[in-house]
Amino acid sequence: MKRILTITIFTLFLALAFASVAFAQQSGPTDDDVNAIAKQLFCPVCENTPLDVCPTQACAQWRALIKEKLAAGWSEQQIKDYFVTQYGARVLSEPPRTGLNWLVYIVPPVVFIIGAVILYRGLVSMRKPAAMTVAESAPATKNESAEDYMKRVEEELKKRN
Amino acid sequence: MTQTNPTPASPRRGVPAWVQVIVWAILFGLLALVAFGLRNAQQGTVQVGDTIPGFSLTLFDGYQYQDKSTVSLADFKGKVVVINFWASWCKPCEEEAAELEAVWRANQANGNVIFLGVDYTDTEPEARGYLTKFDISYPNGPDLGTRISQMFRIKGVPETYFIDENGVLKYIQIGPFASSAEIQRVIDQLLND
Amino acid sequence: MLADFGYGILVVAFLTSVYSVGAAFYGHFEKKQKWVESARLAMQLTFPLLSLAALDLLYLLATNDFNVSFVYEVTSRDMPLYLRLTAWWGGQAGSLLFWSWLMSAFATAVTLRNWDRDREFLPWVVIVSSVTMAFFIGLNVMPFFEENPFARFWASTLDGSVNAYTFQPANSVAFPTPDMVATFDGNGLNPLLRHPGMIIHPPMLYLGFVSFVIPFAFAIAALVTGRTDDRWIRITRRWTLIAWLFLSLGLVLGGRWAYDVLGWGGYWGWDPVEIAAFMPWLTGTAFLHSVMIQEKRGMLKHWNMILIILTYALIIFGTFLTRSGVLSSVHAFAQSNIGPAFFGFIGITFVTSISLLIWRWADLSSEAQMDSMLSREALFLLNNLLFIGILVVCFWGVIFPLISELFTGQKVTVGPPFYERATGPLFAGLVILMGIAPLSAWGHSTIKTLGRALWKPLIVTILVTIAFVAFAFTNREVINDYFPYAIIGFFAVAMTAFITLYEFWRAARARSRAQKENFFISLWRLAGRNRRRYGGYTIHLAVVLMAIGIIGIEMFQTETQVSMSRGQKIEFSGYTIEFKDFYSFKYEDNRWVNRAEMNIYRDGQFLTMLAPRYDVYPDGQPMTIAGVRSTMIDDLYIILVNWEQGSADLAPFKIYHNPLVNWLWLGSYLFIVGTLIAAWPDKDPESLPARVRGKQTPVYQSTSAD
Structure with a gap:
C-alpha cells in the first residue's frame, strides 16, 4: 500500500x-x-x-x-x-496544484479563518458589557439537580401557554 | 426585549465604508464572472469571418507534412485549410470519413488545399484503427489537452472548418457531410473567391 | 385551440402579477389601503389562473396532443398516464410553469392569513412575491425565451420545415397534419427520469425553493418598513420549517433516485447542480438555528437578514445555474435562452437586497449581550460558522471552474475528493455541536453545567467507540485507509445520539416523577408541550441516523468488477454470488430487457435471488437497474455494466458492498417526523382568529419556548 x-x-x-x-x-x-x-x-x-x-x-x-x-x-x-x-x-x-489553481485550495480555509476571527471578536465584544448585566440575567443553571431541571422545564412550558 | 423600542443604548452604527466597498466589489466580481460563464455557454463556435489564431498539431506517427511531424497553421499560409474534428468513438464521423479522404485525394495534386484531421479526446490505438480502416492519408493528429477544440469552441464531433488563404474562417459544417460533392463545392467556392 | 387558451391564461396571469406589483407600490406610497388590498386580491387571482393553465397543460399531456411542442418533447404514446402527467415538470417550459404555480399557491396561502397586526408588511410581501412570480411567468410568456409550454408546431407551406411557435407564422399549417395525427408519436421522456424518485424529487425541491420565498418576502418587508423586531421571524417560522423540510426531502429523494437508477452505487456525486440545491439548504439550516437567538435574546438581527437573503439568492442562483447551461453538469437542462433574463433578475435582487440591508444596518442593533462563550447563542454561532464554512467550500468549488477558464483558458474539474476532504471535518464538527449545543443554556453556561449533562452520555460513547474498534480488529477486512476517520465519525455520531437520547430520558423521567405519570406518557406530553425543542431533538437524532449511513457507505464501501460465466461463483465481502441465469427479451413497451439472475449465499445459506437489468429503450438509451439486497447492516448492489462487451454466457458485473446505507433512508423518515413535530400548529396567538386574539394581552413577545 x-x-x-x-x-x-x-x-x-x-x-x-x-x-x-x-x-x-x-x-x-x-x-x-x-x-x-x-x-x-x-x-x-x-x-x-x-x-x-x-x-x-x-x-x-x-x-x-x-x-x-x-x-x-x-x-x-x-x-x-x-x-x-x-x-x-x-x-x-481536482485541479492540479499549480499556478492559479492554488486558489481553489487556499480560498475556503482563508475565508473560514476570517469568519472564525470575526465570530470570535464579535463574541468578545458582545461579552464585555456582560460584567455589568450579569446579575440581571442570572441564570437558573447553577447546581442544577433533577428537580431544579424539572422546574426549569416546567417554567418554560408554563411561559409557553 | 420588547417589540416596540429597539434599544437605543448602543450608538447607531451603519456599515463602515470600507466594508461596503468590499461587499459591492465581491458582488459585482461575482456577477461579472457569471456573465462571462453565461457568454461562454451561449456563444457558439468561432464565427465565420473570424481570423483563426495560430495553433500547432503534433501528428500521429506515420503522418507527415513536408517531412515535419508537427504542423502549425502558419505553415499553410496561402492555402485553403480544411480542419476536420473527429473521434473514433463518434459514429457520425464514420459517415463522412471516406468522403473526406476522397476529396483530399482529388485535391492533393493541386497544392492549394490542405486537409487536417484533429482527433478530439480519443485513445491512440482506437484512433489508429479508425485511420487505417478509412485509409486516411491527410495529416492527422491528436488534439492534445483539447487545446485546438477549445480554441474553436467546438460543440461536438464531427465538425469541419474551412479557412481561406488569409487565415479567415469562411465556412463551418456542424455534423457530417452527406456527400463528397458537398465538400468539393465548399472548397471550390473558397478557391474561387 | 386549447393550447392557445392556455397561453392566453398565462398572459393574463402574467399581467395580473405585474398589476399586483404596481398596485402595491401605488397603494403604499399614496397611502391608499384600497390599492394594497387590490394588489393582494390580484396576487390571489394568479393561483386560480395558473391552476387553469396547468390543468390545460395536463389535459394536453394526457391526450397526447403532439401538436404542442412541449407535449411532443416529454411524452410518447407508450408512456402510462401517470408518467405523461408528471412529465409536466420533465422539461424546461413545463417545470417553469410548475414553479410559478407552486409560487402562486404559497403566495395565496400567505395572504389568506390575518393581517390586522401586520398591515405595514402587506404591500411589501405582495411586491416581493409578485415580482418573483411575474419573472417566472414571464419566462413562459415572452415568445423570445422560447419556453412557452403551449407553443405549437407549424409546418411551413414554403419549404416544409417544422418549427414550434407561439403564434401561427405566415404560410404555415398546423403540424402534424390531420392524416398524420393518429400515428405521429412524441419524443418521450428520458427513461432515466421514469422513476418514482424522479417524479417526486423535483416537486419537493421546487416546493422547498418556493416556500423560502415567503420568509424572504417578510424579511424584505421588515427591512423596508423598518420594523426590525422579530415579528417577521415569528410570522414565518413555520413557513421556514416547511420550506426546509421540502428542500431536505428533495435532496434525499434525489439521492435515492441516483442510488436506484444511475447505477454507480452512490447517492451523491458532488455534481454542481446537486451542490446548487444543497447550498440554500445550508444557509436555510443556519437560518433556522440563528433565528432562535433573535427570538430569545434579540441578538443577531443583521446576521439573520443576511442568511435569509443569502438563502433566497442561492435559490435563484442555483435555479439559474441549472437552467442556463453555465455549468456543465449531468443534470443541466438543455441550453436555453433564459440565461440572460435570469442573470438580470439575479443582479436586480442581489443589488436591491444588499442596498436595503446596508440602509437599515444601523436599525438592526442587538438588544442583549452575550454572557458566556459557552452559552447557547455562542454555540449556535459556531454552528452557523460551520454551515457557512461548508457553503464557502461548495460555492467556491462550483464557481472555480469558471474562474479558471476566465483567467487561464483551462477547463478544470472540481470533484468529490475536494469537497469530501474540505467539508468532512466541518460536518463532523456540526454533528458534535448538534449534541452539545442543546445542553447549554441561553445566556449563560459554564464548563461545569455543561459537564454535568455531558459526562454520562460521554462515558457510554467512549465504551461504544471502543467496542466498535474492537469489532473492527476482530474483522480486519473492514479496516481500510479511512478507518481513523471512521472512528472519529462514529464517535461524534454516537456522542450526539446518546446525549440527545439522554436529554429525552432525563426530562421525561423528571416529569414522570413530578407528575406521577407513566414514563412514556410523560415523554409524549413533554414533546407535545414543547414541540419545537423536542421536534428539534428528533431531527437531530434523524441526522445522526443519516450520518451513520453516510459514514457506512463513504468509508466502508467496497466494490469489484468481474466478468462471470454462467454458473460461476465468486466470493465478495462475505457473500457468495452465483451467476445463475440470463434472459434477454423484448418487453411490452418495446425496450430490450437484459436480465441476469444471481443467487446470493452467505455461509452456505441461500439468501435471495437478485436480478440486475440492463434495459435498452427503442431510442438506444440504456438504463442500468441494480439488483439490490438491502438490510440494516449492508446493501449488496449488483449491476450489469458495459453490456456491449458481454454475452449471455459471460457477463460483466459490478458489485458494490455498501454497509449501513439503509440508515440514511431510515433517518430521512425520522427527519420528516421531527420536522412535523416542530412545525405542528399549536394554539399560539398567531393562529387564533383576531376576535379572540384581541382579548389577549400581547404577552407572547418574549414567551415562545426554545
Missing part, C-alpha cells in the same frame, strides 16, 4: 488521505485495478462523470486504454499524467 498524503493547507482540516492501490498482479491488470485509477479520472467528453462509472463507448475505450497502460507497466501517476497531456486538466478530479 502506497499512501500519498498530499500536504496542503487542508491538513488544517484533518485531511482525508486517499490511497492508491498497488497493482502488482501476475496475470495482467484486472477490472478492479483499472477502476481504481478510472475512479480518480473524469470522462473527458461527458459532463462531470467519473470514468469508472461512465457508460458510454468512449469511456469504455478509455478504460481499455488504462488497462493497456497498466499491462505495459505504467504507474498510476504516469497514467494520470498521460491523460492530462492528452485530454487536458479537466480529466483530473
